[in-house]
Amino acid sequence: MEQTVVRIRTLEIGSGMPKICVPVVGKTEKEILEGAERAKAAKPDLVEFRVDWYEEAADSKKVVALLEKLRKCLGELPVLFTFRSSREGGEAALSDGAYQSLNEAAIASGFVDCVDVELFSGDAVVKAVVAAAHSNHVKVIASNHDFEKTPAAEELLARLQKMEALGADIPKIAVMPQSSKDVLTLLTVTESWKETGKTPVITMSMAGEGLISRLCGEIFGSAVTFGAAGKSSAPGQIDAEELRRILEIIHQNSNRQ
Template sequence: MVKIGKVALDNGMPKICVPLVGHSADELVQECRYLQDKIYDVVELRIDFLKDVTSLDAVGDALAAVRQELPDSAILFTFRTKEEGGEMEVPESYYFDLIDYAVKSGKIDAIDVEYFRDRASIKKVLTIAKEHGVTVIMSNHDFDKTPSFDEITGRLIGMKKLGADVAKLACMPNSAKDVLTLLSATEAVKSQYPDEPLITMSMGKLGAISRISGEIFGSALTFGSAKKASAPGQLEVTTLQQILRALHF
């Protein structure tokens, strides 16, 4: 059973992850406090939104602030690169320095590692994460288009073969057929790996249906916005929770 902190990514109703996108430790604290009356399972600290993200000290302050406000929450640490839709461009070596720092901080439960990064560095992350009990979500994002069925299944299976605890893929649909491609590819990979969690989503308004249909097609986690969305098409977290509960039986 793969977990993020105490949250099990099992089959059934998808778990809800809320992104934190504050530009400073103070803004992150305000976002954490905004979550007090919300129902969610995991918090994603999108550290690429942090203004001083190129300073590990500032990243450490942000991590400490979030963990202090949310002592019992499952925290996923993510630096989304510019190439995959993130806020900030950094050298690949620093990208891995950030991940290494976060894993060793003792303040996070899971880490996001992009699939199309340096393979040797990814393997080091997998080793260090395992030593520290940190779950690895390997990811790929395409904000322009939806890859083919074979590309999607190939990437998700490739992540699993590389050693990811969770394989994640998000892409942008340009037609209803694109959404079906993403959903059918998710179902195909899930049928091959029935006991291993996947996270997939079709972004934007067209893809919103994919954010609530994980129980049927096999996606174990979905993202809902609190103060501000981190990607197009995210539903507000309370609305998302109500829809998932209504669909769950």
Template sequence: MPDQPSNVDVRRRTATVRGVEFGRGRPEIIVPLVGDDLDALLAQAEAATATPARVIEWRLDRFRPDLEDAEDHREVTLAALGPLRAALGADRALLVTFRTTAEGGRRPYSTRALGALLETLISGRRAGTQSAVDLVDIETAREEGVVASVVDSARRHGIAVIGSHHDMEGTPDEETMVRILRGQRRLGADIPKIAVTPRSARDVLTLLSASLTVAEDLAGPHIAVSMGTLGASSRVTAETFGSAATFATAGEGSAPGQLAAGDVAGMIELLRP
């Protein structure tokens, strides 16, 4: 496995996908698509392309909840990838994410099925195009072998990896969050990500401090989010505290506390340091 994937600039410690450079200047806005069928998915994609967001996240676990069998779900997902890529156009990067139930997702999926789905999307098999996916999210708490296999496959196909960790119950201490983010990078994530649930305003400060500590490593971009209404400020102060991206909505959101993409873009601009 190479030390750095081809889309990471080791001189400036940024990660670039489809012309979008994570880790330089203004944080990127990522809009999630949570449609449960193809029509809803494409309608949300149309709404997302009308926002300032340059990165669109497809939440695979929210797609076709009526299909219980993992293989059936994988087939309809692959069939939808081509139309979705066409709807987004050439200028927006596509991030594919399957959030497991352990980290706030909507459907159960075995570790083996998860790896098979992500690796098939990465390779572009039966998708109609080899460049449909630009980034892939893999939860780094999943089985080590599956994480390594997804990372390796993404590197071979020139796709950036977001290594993610979500705490739906609370906010760990700063040392733990810093350790998680640094560990994700060692596992091969181009963009480590942590999202936590605050129970107090001080929890939000702890998340922001952890983000700043990791940013001072100058090792590459990362994403740090404090979820819920209490943590909403973390979504618009990302640049000040070193986070390379934030999540915002164009309709229905995918996590508590997400704000409208247009509002987030305006607040980011007003708060730029």
């Protein structure tokens, strides 16, 4: 099945090499803006603002004011807005209502190009965020993160299918491997989605054992991979510039006869 290419500014997700996203993390405005400068210097394809690290994340007015400064810093680089909840490996927790409101404030600000909404925040929240985003020409990544294990392939595929059914532009799954077989499970699901899914997909197996999954997206079908520019936001992220070199080697050699 031919998948939709998702366009974010001039970026095309779902075609060519996997796109590199660099997360920006920090507790204070100063740390976050410094992190944004480092991210920009790494020349990523897009930047993720992990707002759950920010000490004022519960104050949407302060978040929007900071987003304006981030936009000025990052220029035309696409910005992904993410509040990663503590239940999925993030740094903070919000009620479902506050989580939805924060995402809607970011969407309405005009300073973000894409938002991440967690599948397990509930169908109603996901649908509301998707509707708000699409009415403001903002794309949606629906996500699920398991920092303990790798669920069975059937369960992973079912979660991706539900994300797609709820209107996500790009489904995302990140899992923790307990063995090399778990990494193969994740890659098998990714390959299956490449053949059957309507949208691009983002998948990764975390930590050192899962590193290969961050590198081989062009072969198996994961459209975005995450690299660090300074502090990483998840286990297994490697330096973004080193990551690009590896992806380019794979890209240059994968189509050779």
